[in-house]
Amino acid sequence: MPANLRELRDRKASVTTIKKLTRAMELIAASRIVKAQQRAQAAGPYARELTRAVSAVATFSNVDHPLTTEKANPKRAAVLLITSDRGQAGAYSANVIREGERLNQLLREDDKQIVSYLSGRKGIAYYHFRQREVAQSWSGNSDAPSFARAREIADALIESFLTPTEEGGVDEIHIVFTRFVSMLTQRADVIRLLPLEVVEGEEAPAADDVLPLYEFEPSAEEVLDGLLPKYVASRIHYCMLQAAASELANRQRAMKSATDNAQDLIESLTRDLNQARQAQITQEISEIVGGASALADANAGSE
Amino acid sequence: MADDSAKHLEVALVAAERTVWQGQAKIVIARTTDGDVGILPGHAPLLGLLQGGTVQVRTVDDEYFVAAAPDGFISVANDRVSILAENAEMGHDIDLEEARRELEEALAAGIPDDDSDELRLAEARVRAAEQTS
Numbered sequence: 001m002p003a004n005l006r007e008l009r010d011r012k013a014s015v016t017t018i019k020k021l022t023r024a025m026e027l028i029a030a031s032r033i034v035k036a037q038q039r040a041q042a043a044g045p046y047a048r049e050l051t052r053a054v055s056a057v058a059t060f061s062n063v064d065h066p067l068t069t070e071k072a073n074p075k076r077a078a079v080l081l082i083t084s085d086r087g088q089a090g091a092y093s094a095n096v097i098r099e100g101e102r103l104n105q106l107l108r109e110d111d112k113q114i115v116s117y118l119s120g121r122k123g124i125a126y127y128h129f130r131q132r133e134v135a136q137s138w139s140g141n142s143d144a145p146s147f148a149r150a151r152e153i154a155d156a157l158i159e160s161f162l163t164p165t166e167e168g169g170v171d172e173i174h175i176v177f178t179r180f181v182s183m184l185t186q187r188a189d190v191i192r193l194l195p196l197e198v199v200e201g202e203e204a205p206a207a208d209d210v211l212p213l214y215e216f217e218p219s220a221e222e223v224l225d226g227l228l229p230k231y232v233a234s235r236i237h238y239c240m241l242q243a244a245a246s247e248l249a250n251r252q253r254a255m256k257s258a259t260d261n262a263q264d265l266i267e268s269l270t271r272d273l274n275q276a277r278q279a280q281i282t283q284e285i286s287e288i289v290g291g292a293s294a295l296a297d298a299n300a301g302s303e
Numbered sequence: 304m305a306d307d308s309a310k311h312l313e314v315a316l317v318a319a320e321r322t323v324w325q326g327q328a329k330i331v332i333a334r335t336t337d338g339d340v341g342i343l344p345g346h347a348p349l350l351g352l353l354q355g356g357t358v359q360v361r362t363v364d365d366e367y368f369v370a371a372a373p374d375g376f377i378s379v380a381n382d383r384v385s386i387l388a389e390n391a392e393m394g395h396d397i398d399l400e401e402a403r404r405e406l407e408e409a410l411a412a413g414i415p416d417d418d419s420d421e422l423r424l425a426e427a428r429v430r431a432a433e434q435t436s
Contacts (some may be wrong), residue, residue: 046317
């Protein structure tokens, strides 16, 4: 019995420590989520102005840019998979990786060759374990992505898009990421990044918001040349910010349920512990009573 | 556009991760690839690529400042001026000494490649800080 008691006490102590840990992680995730949302908001003006400018150029000039031109017979497709760096976030990475697999399947059915780009250590580990070829990968700071990182990824993707297919370039680029719908809902999602569909109207211009006739300096072509790569980088940044907020929301939820489970476990262990201790006491009392009455019986017999 | 629909410009200087400055101004002077443009209220809609990396703004309170905006672009429409640059920064936030040192490092590192991003960024920061002080 005492061995069992000590065992229970040890288990309870360790579960209590785990609960403290998961609780701390939950709180950290909760506070970072606020920061991630602020960051997404702070990046809003840049993305909005950029989208406005790009649609202005696209609307008022008939410029064909390599980044917006659809290739006739796409043979190779690049997939950028945005996952997290760390685990403890429930099914977050598993979900987005599954969505990526689904897209890969679709592309393969269309007879397209897949070139993989990865962001986040979880995705890298998944691909590495399956010994798949990865064109390029980035990791670090998945919960607070910087614009510089988005630029880096954009540069790599644009370069491979502009390379002719025969020389190892790609014809289209997709991004798989997790969209932050609300604190409760995050959805793994796919968007096609390139070729660009500029007038996709994430925010449809209001009726009175007629785009003015712009003058271009130096020329519409050159302005577009300068703008589109920035636009691509801003789109990637947007996806990464969404993914970061989703990751943190998932982590908070996972850690909350872990904390709740630990609490349940502690309660049931406490009950077992009390029961075991009570049983031990009861047994000791009955042993004493038994011993005493045996002694009393023996004394009564001798006199 | 000659009618004075507004006496000032609504200016927003926006970096990729935050809005650096937002307010009303009398004039904005920016250097595009075709040369300096001064923008006064009532300017025709314009989209231009910035070169040289600095933008000068005179606010409605007659304050004057210079901002570093390397590799950015400017968009003007209906007296709204947006200056977008990934690494936009106010001139008076830049430490001139530090910026100079960074420029020297960039120059030392970038001799084979004369047109690197770091070099342009460092140049713009030095220029903005110099013009501020």
